[in-house]
Every structure is written in C-alpha cells, then in structure tokens.
Amino acid sequence: MSFSQSLSRSFSRYGPPLLVSLVTLTAWEAIVRIADIPPYQLPAPSLIAATLYQDRATLFDSLLVTLKITFGALAAAVAGGAVLAILFARWTWVERSFLPFAVILQVTPIIAIAPLLLVWLDAGTAVLTCAFLVAFFPILANTSVGLASTNQNLVELFRLHRASAWQELFLLRIPAALPYFMAGLRIGGGLALIGAIAAELAAGAGGQSAGLAFRIVEAGYRLNIPRMFAALTLISLTGLAIYGLLSALSQLLLGRWHESAIDREN
Amino acid sequence: MTQTLVALRGVGKTFKTGTLALTGLDLDVGAGEFLTLLGPSGCGKSTVLRLIAGLEKASGGSITRPIPELISDIGFVFQEPTLMPWARVFDNVDLPLRLKKEKRAKAAPLVEEALALVGLSGFAKAYPRELSGGMRMRVSIARALVLKPALLLLDEPFAALDEITRFRLNDDLIRLKQELGTTIVFVTHSVFESVYLSTRIAIMASRPGRIVKEIAIAPDLPRNEAFRLSPAYGALCAETSAALQAAMAQNLGAEAK
Numbered sequence: 001m002s003f004s005q006s007l008s009r010s011f012s013r014y015g016p017p018l019l020v021s022l023v024t025l026t027a028w029e030a031i032v033r034i035a036d037i038p039p040y041q042l043p044a045p046s047l048i049a050a051t052l053y054q055d056r057a058t059l060f061d062s063l064l065v066t067l068k069i070t071f072g073a074l075a076a077a078v079a080g081g082a083v084l085a086i087l088f089a090r091w092t093w094v095e096r097s098f099l100p101f102a103v104i105l106q107v108t109p110i111i112a113i114a115p116l117l118l119v120w121l122d123a124g125t126a127v128l129t130c131a132f133l134v135a136f137f138p139i140l141a142n143t144s145v146g147l148a149s150t151n152q153n154l155v156e157l158f159r160l161h162r163a164s165a166w167q168e169l170f171l172l173r174i175p176a177a178l179p180y181f182m183a184g185l186r187i188g189g190g191l192a193l194i195g196a197i198a199a200e201l202a203a204g205a206g207g208q209s210a211g212l213a214f215r216i217v218e219a220g221y222r223l224n225i226p227r228m229f230a231a232l233t234l235i236s237l238t239g240l241a242i243y244g245l246l247s248a249l250s251q252l253l254l255g256r257w258h259e260s261a262i263d264r265e266n
Numbered sequence: 267m268t269q270t271l272v273a274l275r276g277v278g279k280t281f282k283t284g285t286l287a288l289t290g291l292d293l294d295v296g297a298g299e300f301l302t303l304l305g306p307s308g309c310g311k312s313t314v315l316r317l318i319a320g321l322e323k324a325s326g327g328s329i330t331r332p333i334p335e336l337i338s339d340i341g342f343v344f345q346e347p348t349l350m351p352w353a354r355v356f357d358n359v360d361l362p363l364r365l366k367k368e369k370r371a372k373a374a375p376l377v378e379e380a381l382a383l384v385g386l387s388g389f390a391k392a393y394p395r396e397l398s399g400g401m402r403m404r405v406s407i408a409r410a411l412v413l414k415p416a417l418l419l420l421d422e423p424f425a426a427l428d429e430i431t432r433f434r435l436n437d438d439l440i441r442l443k444q445e446l447g448t449t450i451v452f453v454t455h456s457v458f459e460s461v462y463l464s465t466r467i468a469i470m471a472s473r474p475g476r477i478v479k480e481i482a483i484a485p486d487l488p489r490n491e492a493f494r495l496s497p498a499y500g501a502l503c504a505e506t507s508a509a510l511q512a513a514m515a516q517n518l519g520a521e522a523k
Contacts, residue, residue, distance in 0.1 A: 151348065153344045153346065153348040154348055154350065156321050156342075157342065157344075159321065160320070160321060160340065160342055161361075161362050161365040162365070163365045167365055171364070171365075172350070175350065176350075176352075178352070257351045257352045257393050257394075257395060258351065258352070
C-alpha cells in the first residue's frame, strides 16, 4: 500500500468522526457567544480548555488519584474474577457455594453499600473496594461462560489422549475462554471507573485523596461550572483511554485467530 | 486369519434419555483392515466408533482388546476438523505429543513428518482460519497420525467437503494406509466412498442400531481412478447400495408394525 493510499484510507476512517466532533465544538462555542450564555450556566469549550490549563495542578493530582483507584480495582477484579471463574469451572461445588454471594454483590446497587464500607474502612480503601465490586462481576461471569463453552469435541480429544484436568484447563479451557474474558474485561474497565467515581461521590473525601469526583462536587458548591466541565472532560477522556487500551490489548491477543478481533477487508 | 485388535460382543447402548442406540452388536476389527461402517443417519454408527475409542461406555455386552499392547494409541478424526483456533497448525498437530509431555525438540520432527504425510509441510505457522476446509481436515488427520497410532478412527470426516476435495482426501487416506499400515475404522453414509476405500463394509440399520450385512472387498484391488471407473467397482456399489436399501426397508417395516 502506498503512502497516499494509506493516507486516504485513514482519512476515510477517522475523517468523518473528527469532522463531526469539530463541528459540534464550533457550534457549541458559537451558541454560547451569540446567545451570551453566562459561564455558570454553560461555559464555552475554549473556557473549559483554559480552565483545564489553569487548574492543571489540582486537576491532574485528582486525575492521578482516580486513575490509581480505577486501575487498582480493575487489577484486583481481574485477579479475583479470573481465579474464581477457574475454580468454578474446576469444581462445581465451589460454584454452587459462592455464586449466590457474587450475584448478591452484583445486584445490590454499589452506592447503597458505599456508606457501610465507609464506616468500616478508611475513605481510600472504601472507594477502591466499591470500584472492585462493580468491575469484578462481569469479568467473573464472562470468564465462567467462556470456560464452560469449550468445543465438546476438543474436550473429548483431550480425554482420548488421557489429558490431566490441569492440562485440559491450561491448554484448552483457558485459551478458549480468552475472548469471553476480554469482553468481560472491557466492560469491567468501564465499570471500574464508574464505581470509583460513584464511591468517591458518596465518600466526599477531600484533601490528599481527592479524586475527580470530589473536584466536581467542590466546583458545584463554589458554582465554578467551568472547572466542573474540566473535571468531567478528564473523566470522559479517562474512560475513552481505558476502552482504547483494552481494545488494543484484545486486538493483540485475539487478532490472529478470533472472529471478534479480525480486521476484515471490507 | 489376522489378529483381532478390538472385539465387540453383544454390545448394546442405551442413552440417558432412554433412547436405545445399539443392540446385540458383534464386530471384530482385524489388524490392517479398512473397515467402514455404512448406514443411514441415526443408525448408531458414530456411537460404535466412540465405543471403540473408549469415549463412551457400553450399556451391555463387552468390548475387548485381545492384545492391548497392539493398541498403544488411537487416532480419532471428527466430522469437523476440531482444531484449536488459537494455535498454529504446528501446535495443533503437536497436541497429542504435548499431552504425553513429549519434549519439544523430540516432538518437532514427528510433527513435521505428520504434516508432510498430508502434504502441508509449508503451513506449520499458519492459523486454522487461514486454511481452506480441506486443508483443515488434513491438519486434523495429521494430528491423528502424529503418534503413529495402530488404530485410526474417522467419523464421517469428509461429509462437509466438496466432491473434488473429498476424492483427493480419499486418495490421500488410501496412500496413508499403504504407507503406514494403520488399521482404519471409517464411518460414512456414502455408498461410493465406502466401496472405494474399504476392505470390508459393515452395513447398519437403525432403531435400534445393529449390523445387518457385511461385504468384503478384496484388499489387493488397486484403489485409483481406474478402479472408480471399472465394472467391478460398479458391481460392488450396486451390491452395497442394495444391501443398504434392504436395511432401510427392514426399518420401515418395523416402523409400520
């Protein structure tokens, strides 16, 4: 493929969404200016960008706090969800015993558990636990489905060759479950951020451990709407980055063989 | 008289659902033969194959291997290629060796050899999805052959392939059989395929599944395009087809009662 070809290809791919975003932002800016909307109602994109730059010290510290919690929770959810799913697949009595607990944790709105966790734990740990709890279930559920839906003929082939239960698990069930796990991870990644923000709102922790959610609440009290938008922008960008990162990881692991990740000609 | 590898005596199989799949089945698998189980769908021919492989347990009768040392390994080819999509061709063929905890260095030449046997030497690094249906089936056969099994079981392996690919794989199978001397039990519902390949055809009827007739074909007949066009082939196909029709008619009679 020549350079100009690849250029025109990437333009046809990324051009339209970029153009639409640009038009939207310009329209937003124009409406705010023409209608003279005060910044405490709706700040213009330019003002949000300026605030982002001006308050960068505070905002990026908070971003770091939120990122730490999100990724810490996601890592714990991956470890916990995947290991539990493997134990479920290996021994059905484990599944029968523990699945009800996992489901109860899943169906109870996390925001309702947060106050209790705040009584038991310090604010930082409570927020981390909340984010973990929401990210954990989709990873567990998806990995469990993946481990259980292995091609039955392959299972028989393993049995025919007298494979041990561990060989069957590591050489067959885990690779077969990988696409399902990745789907769970993508959902869990987004939920970890939502869990972290929701728990932070409930905790209302300030000072050193103030995340982006606290900045939003704080800005609301001070009627500093541009800063509120700036914090919101950072949260959205974080969400997008997590999604992009996990999609890239999925592409890397499944790209060569799984239907969900194959880059087709058309 | 050749050695008997597997002997089935009065074998019956009833599934958990209560379906009677097989009853009173007697069958010997002799060393070096190409035995085909031919019958309409639902007659339990795949079940017989799975019983021989030990993938299922008989509900009655006995299945014995008179000289167990003769069968150290069994190769099994399913209706679908049944490859691991995440593994390259090499790793798919290597699987039986890997499950035996064979060292990679020792396994590699065996895998190469098995791939060469099915004419896929250059494809060790490919992923299954990059191959055609016929090539995937060849990989599946290479995997079944990699342990050099004394007994190779094939369960309608070419049913989903087009006729051209099917004929080529039929010829490959005959060549492999001649080169390796493997005993083969083959399941099909195609009269022409069964006559072309086999040294013995066991014709089955359904509900309950049982063997109704056996037809022996001289093992020294050449199996090639000339055989496919010869009057002897035509006559054998007619005989087999008539036997199959009779088996299916018996079944209709039983249903009418």
